[in-house]
Amino acid sequence: MTDQAVMPREPYAGYHQPKGIDEDAELTHIGPNTPCGEYLRRFWQPVCLTEQLTDLPLALTIMGEDLVAFRDKSDQIGLLHRHCSHRGTSLEYGIVADRGIRCCYHGWLFDADGTILETPGEPSDSRLKDSFVHGAYPTREFKGLVFAYMGPPDTMPAFPVFDTLEMPDNEMIPYAIHYPCNWLQVNENPVDPYHSVFLHSRVTEAHFNVAWGELPVVEWHVKEGGKGVHLTNTRRWKEYLWTRINEWVAPNFAQTPDIYQNPDREKFFVRAALSKWAVPIDDTNTMIIAWRHFNDELDLDGKSDRTDIGLNKVDFLGQTSARSYEDGQRIPGDYEAQVGQGPINIHALGNLGYTDTGVALLRRTLREGIRAVQEGNDPPLLAPTASGNVPTQCGDVIVNVGDMSEDRELQGKVGQAIGRIIAETENLPHRERQAEIENRVRTYLAER
Numbered sequence: 391m392t393d394q395a396v397m398p399r400e401p402y403a404g405y406h407q408p409k410g411i412d413e414d415a416e417l418t419h420i421g422p423n424t425p426c427g428e429y430l431r432r433f434w435q436p437v438c439l440t441e442q443l444t445d446l447p448l449a450l451t452i453m454g455e456d457l458v459a460f461r462d463k464s465d466q467i468g469l470l471h472r473h474c475s476h477r478g479t480s481l482e483y484g485i486v487a488d489r490g491i492r493c494c495y496h497g498w499l500f501d502a503d504g505t506i507l508e509t510p511g512e513p514s515d516s517r518l519k520d521s522f523v524h525g526a527y528p529t530r531e532f533k534g535l536v537f538a539y540m541g542p543p544d545t546m547p548a549f550p551v552f553d554t555l556e557m558p559d560n561e562m563i564p565y566a567i568h569y570p571c572n573w574l575q576v577n578e579n580p581v582d583p584y585h586s587v588f589l590h591s592r593v594t595e596a597h598f599n600v601a602w603g604e605l606p607v608v609e610w611h612v613k614e615g616g617k618g619v620h621l622t623n624t625r626r627w628k629e630y631l632w633t634r635i636n637e638w639v640a641p642n643f644a645q646t647p648d649i650y651q652n653p654d655r656e657k658f659f660v661r662a663a664l665s666k667w668a669v670p671i672d673d674t675n676t677m678i679i680a681w682r683h684f685n686d687e688l689d690l691d692g693k694s695d696r697t698d699i700g701l702n703k704v705d706f707l708g709q710t711s712a713r714s715y716e717d718g719q720r721i722p723g724d725y726e727a728q729v730g731q732g733p734i735n736i737h738a739l740g741n742l743g744y745t746d747t748g749v750a751l752l753r754r755t756l757r758e759g760i761r762a763v764q765e766g767n768d769p770p771l772l773a774p775t776a777s778g779n780v781p782t783q784c785g786d787v788i789v790n791v792g793d794m795s796e797d798r799e800l801q802g803k804v805g806q807a808i809g810r811i812i813a814e815t816e817n818l819p820h821r822e823r824q825a826e827i828e829n830r831v832r833t834y835l836a837e838r
């Protein structure tokens with residue numbers, strides 16, 4: 391952990407500003423054998439879109455390790471260390487085989503689990519291929535994404551199927567976007583609901599609905615045991631009280647409610663519009679690997695464009711490098727704000743305020759998880775319910791409160807109550823949970 395640098399208090403103090411300050415390596419360095427890298431390796435991580443696996447191998451870097459992914463002709467997905475364990479040629483130039491991948495240089499054949507199947511130039515009695523294995527990681531294909539587990543084999547957790555990924559009548563479109571900056575600043579964005587007021591509304595123009603420009607009252611709801619946080623941001627908009635629940639699950643999964651939400655009618659727990667991971671490529675590059683969700687409760691104004699979702703594209707403003715530099719300057723979006731923090735944001739030069747409560751909470755949660763793993767413990771992990779799904783809390787609740795006072799203290803209390811009601815109903819299936827939430831929220835408001 392790095393200490394806050396001492397800032398000068400006089401004007402024109404450029405010369406006296408602290409310089410040459412290091413990043414917080416404990417939270418930002420993710421390579422093999424780093425504390426944070428070891429922690430992140432204890433979770434399943436998405437590594438690419440399944441559409442990226444063609445008849446050619448795919449070169450990838452994940453958490454500082456150079457890898458190659460492929461789908462062989464018997465439909466196994468392999469994720470191998472990129473450099474051939476004979477003499478190091480990159481397997482991105484390998485030939486995808488009926489089973490495994492064959493190195494182009496001397497024809498060694500590697501199975502998806504790293505077993506060396508053939509060393510064809512070696513004498514027939516050679517035992518070389520049986521004397522070691524090539525580096526490989528277990529993979530899992532799920533709804534258009536490829537996941538891998540890159541930690542110690544004996545601590546591999548169950549693959550987490552979050553409840554939002556098994557919703558009734560819900561279509562999911564996968565996408566992946568490269569951010570040329572450290573994973574942490576991408577990871578922190580979802581727990582900062584205040585940026586929505588400014589970046590997405592007041593500072594430039596309304597990227598989404600104008601209601602986003604209302605300053606919300608935010609309450610943070612910490613998941614037990616350092617497993618993440620969901621935050622209720624409650625706004626008054628006309629006769630409605632709109633509580634938006636963003637969610638972050640340690641270490642790098644987040645969900646956002648409807649980005650095109652229009653609080654013009656009552657809605658009880660419309661769920662996530664996107665579910666995403668901030669996956670470190672290396673210390674200064676990150677991939678957002680995610681799904682956009684579509685169902686008849688989301689985007690009622692029909693603003694989404696499904697054809698604009700995929701590799702390095704998603705259907706809302708300012709998320710990629712695709713726009714011109716000038717456009718990014720005139721109407722900056724999440725991409726400019728996060729990449730603009732520099733290759734690795736220097737925490738000692740930042741000055742956190744009340745509105746950064748979620749960021750401080752996230753950093754503390756990560757630090758605790760990292761240290762738990764360093765001490766030989768398992769990191770905190772959200773568990774599935776009897777349904778097999780891992781319950782989550784992201785969604786929108788919009789309730790007509792008529793002429794109820796605009797009192798911000800009251801908004802905070804309602805946000806607190808809704809955050810609690812949502813967590814207490816997490817074991818119910820979606821439709822029952824919606825009905826129960828509506829019932830309890832109406833009762834809470836009537837009893838006030």
Ligand code: FES
Nearest residue numbers: 474476477493496
């Ligand atoms: S370097 Fe790959 S087979 Fe020789």
Ligand SMILES: [Fe+2]
Nearest residue numbers: 585586590724
């Ligand atoms: Fe944003």
